[in-house]
Amino acid sequence: MSQNPHGTVTGNRGLQLEEPLIFEQGVAGRTGVDLPAAPQVKSRLGKAARKGTIGLPGLSEPQAIRHYTRLSQKNFAIDAGMYPLGSCTMKHNPRLNEKMVRLPGLADLHPMQPQSTVQGALALIDTLAHWLKTLTGMPAVAMSPAAGAQGELCGVMAIKAAHEAKGDHGRKVILVPESAHGTNPATAAACGYSVESIPANERGRVDLDALKAKLGPHVAGIMITNPNTCGLFENDIVEIGKAVHAAGGYFYCDGANFNAIVGRVRPGDLGIDCMHINLHKTFSTPHGGGGPGSGPVVLSAALAPYAPVPFVVHGPDGFKLVEEEAGEAAKAFGRLKGFHGQMGMFVRALTYMMSHGSDGMRQASEDAVLNANYIQARLGDIMTAPFPGPCMHEALFDDRFLNGSGVSTLDMAKALIDEGFHPMTMYFPLVVHGAFLIEPTESEHKATLDQFIAVMRSLVERIKKGDTQFLHDAPKLTPRRRLDETLAARKPVLRWRPAAPERQAAE
Amino acid sequence: MADRKFSKDHEWVEVAGGVGTVGITDYAQGQLGDVVFVELPAVGKKLGKGDNAAVVESVKAASEVYTPVSGDVTEVNQAIVDDPAKVNAEAEGGAWFFKLKLGNAAELGDLMDRAAYDAYLKTL
Numbered sequence: 001m002s003q004n005p006h007g008t009v010t011g012n013r014g015l016q017l018e019e020p021l022i023f024e025q026g027v028a029g030r031t032g033v034d035l036p037a038a039p040q041v042k043s044r045l046g047k048a049a050r051k052g053t054i055g056l057p058g059l060s061e062p063q064a065i066r067h068y069t070r071l072s073q074k075n076f077a078i079d080a081g082m083y084p085l086g087s088c089t090m091k092h093n094p095r096l097n098e099k100m101v102r103l104p105g106l107a108d109l110h111p112m113q114p115q116s117t118v119q120g121a122l123a124l125i126d127t128l129a130h131w132l133k134t135l136t137g138m139p140a141v142a143m144s145p146a147a148g149a150q151g152e153l154c155g156v157m158a159i160k161a162a163h164e165a166k167g168d169h170g171r172k173v174i175l176v177p178e179s180a181h182g183t184n185p186a187t188a189a190a191c192g193y194s195v196e197s198i199p200a201n202e203r204g205r206v207d208l209d210a211l212k213a214k215l216g217p218h219v220a221g222i223m224i225t226n227p228n229t230c231g232l233f234e235n236d237i238v239e240i241g242k243a244v245h246a247a248g249g250y251f252y253c254d255g256a257n258f259n260a261i262v263g264r265v266r267p268g269d270l271g272i273d274c275m276h277i278n279l280h281k282t283f284s285t286p287h288g289g290g291g292p293g294s295g296p297v298v299l300s301a302a303l304a305p306y307a308p309v310p311f312v313v314h315g316p317d318g319f320k321l322v323e324e325e326a327g328e329a330a331k332a333f334g335r336l337k338g339f340h341g342q343m344g345m346f347v348r349a350l351t352y353m354m355s356h357g358s359d360g361m362r363q364a365s366e367d368a369v370l371n372a373n374y375i376q377a378r379l380g381d382i383m384t385a386p387f388p389g390p391c392m393h394e395a396l397f398d399d400r401f402l403n404g405s406g407v408s409t410l411d412m413a414k415a416l417i418d419e420g421f422h423p424m425t426m427y428f429p430l431v432v433h434g435a436f437l438i439e440p441t442e443s444e445h446k447a448t449l450d451q452f453i454a455v456m457r458s459l460v461e462r463i464k465k466g467d468t469q470f471l472h473d474a475p476k477l478t479p480r481r482r483l484d485e486t487l488a489a490r491k492p493v494l495r496w497r498p499a500a501p502e503r504q505a506a507e
Numbered sequence: 508m509a510d511r512k513f514s515k516d517h518e519w520v521e522v523a524g525g526v527g528t529v530g531i532t533d534y535a536q537g538q539l540g541d542v543v544f545v546e547l548p549a550v551g552k553k554l555g556k557g558d559n560a561a562v563v564e565s566v567k568a569a570s571e572v573y574t575p576v577s578g579d580v581t582e583v584n585q586a587i588v589d590d591p592a593k594v595n596a597e598a599e600g601g602a603w604f605f606k607l608k609l610g611n612a613a614e615l616g617d618l619m620d621r622a623a624y625d626a627y628l629k630t631l
Contacts, residue, residue, distance in 0.1 A: 486541035
């Protein structure tokens with residue numbers, strides 16, 4: 001503890017306790033439970049028998065409990081404070097969602113139960129599907145994709161199946177804007193397409209003329225996020241859809257930012273052919289704040305026949321799962337996922353929808369946009385926005401206001417941590433230099449936004465006064481100071497190794 | 508140095524005896540920040556002008572390196588794969604990426620010389 005920066009005997013900083021690795025605390029033979037000695041039996045493991053100890057740490061029960069409790073206290077989550085991570089939609093997860101998903105009639109189901117015994121669960125999937133179709137204005141939805149990226153895969157596989165069903169095998173290209181999420185080109189490439197990028201115009205939107213110039217019989221489709229990753233609505237989206245369709249392609253809309261327009265815009269009215277919906281973003285339960293991902297994909301009439309199995313239909317004896325690629329699913333491109341999708345997320349999303357109602361969901365979108373614009377307006381005089389005009393659900397700044405100061409976007413982010421805020425998304429989208437992408441969501445009230453704004457303004461004030469060392473040194477108040485990301489990437493230490501030679505064989 | 512040419516995507520190429528040596532510029536490495544990973548093309552690979560030839564990853568971002576001229580890859584610089592920090596230290600020197608036998612020497616005419624590239628940087 002000679003390096004102890006807090007001047008305490010223990011190295012602890014008040015009730016924020018220093019905590020070694022669990023393996024460093026282990027003492028051979030210590031245990032929380034006394035077990036009787038194992039009976040001596042002849043080993044039948046043969047060559048599979050273990051050659052050394054497995055190196056589990058010996059700990060008492062309170063030691064183990066304290067270890068994980070202390071680690072959890074070093075964590076930060078949406079339940080602890082503002083988490084304005086742009087493009088991630090870190091909104092509050094209402095606890096009603098958690099109450100509903102834990103109801104025994106939903107929590108204790110098994111996906112292999114006979115369908116006659118899970119009619120309520122199938123009704124729930126069907127009801128959620130109905131509202132997703134209603135909110136998007138689309139005729140069909142594939143519920144099974146497990147997350148946004150798998151939803152993209154679902155959509156592009158449906159596009160590919162549709163072209164092949166028409167005997168059109170010449171389309172080898174998917175167009176993707178420069179500002180797209182990285183998953184878009186990755187999805188297209190995974191489906192065997194080559195990717196051509198479409199430049200943005202000076203307003204941060206797709207350059208319509210550049211797009212039209214790239215269209216042709218070699219283009220299978222286009223993938224566009226709307227609102228886009230700059231937090232801007234693609235005003236030309238109807239025109240884009242018409243141009244793509246006229247060239248024989250399909251229009252994939254990345255619905256990652258649907259949370260900005262729920263109740264205001266139906267993507268189906270914009271001429272799209274498919275769109276994934278991140279249930280875990282738009283309908284609460286963000287990363288680490290509720291559940292896993294879930295990425296249902298709404299489909300136009302042109303793509304609906306190719307939707308993957310399984311899906312729920314209304315049969316003569318109630319709800320029925322179509323699980324085989326036959327009959328009404330004869331054109332299905334296959335199966336994406338074991339079982340029926342992320343059931344827990346379906347329950348949470350439907351709970352969110354029904355507890356908010358259509359007016360509540362619309363207001364959530366409006367408040368998310370209002371909050372982002374409040375931040376943009378209150379910081380616009382001291383930071384630099386790359387594109388003119390109001391934003392949608394996230395406010396984007398570039399690093400021009402830092403020019404000549406020697407301070408980077410990263411320095412600003414680290415200083416935010418000392419003030420108790422999770423940093424915004426940095427250096428994304430890539431089309432903006434040194435990007436700050438701030439998404440407050442509708443969950444934050446004005447007092448929190450004002451505090452965040454006050455912190456950002458104070459940091460810019462410091463820079464203007466020349467106190468840049470303060471930012472280079474941040475964070476100062478965290479359990480660990482700034483990490484050496486370069487060394488971590490160049491010489492990663494990926495596992496702990498015991499110091500004592502007799503434990504060399506340990507896992 | 509006389510026949511070193513530069514692209515708008517911040518690659519340089521220097522030609523000797525029909526073989527071009529390609530790397531990224533000092534400006535490019537500065538924009539990337541600390542480079543932590545480099546992926547190079549296979550020797551023998553045929554590249555068209557502007558094709559993705561290599562990948563360079565820094566702590567900030569992953570970027571593609573495009574070949575400013577077409578040709579067949581004859582040699583790659585394993586030293587920058589083993590020690591990516593070299594790209595930051597000597598981008599326009601020992602940290603070249605690959606060499607290729609030029610497919611069409613006329614393509615060099617589309618590239619900038621040092622003075623034109625320096626002027627281009629001032630516009631960014």
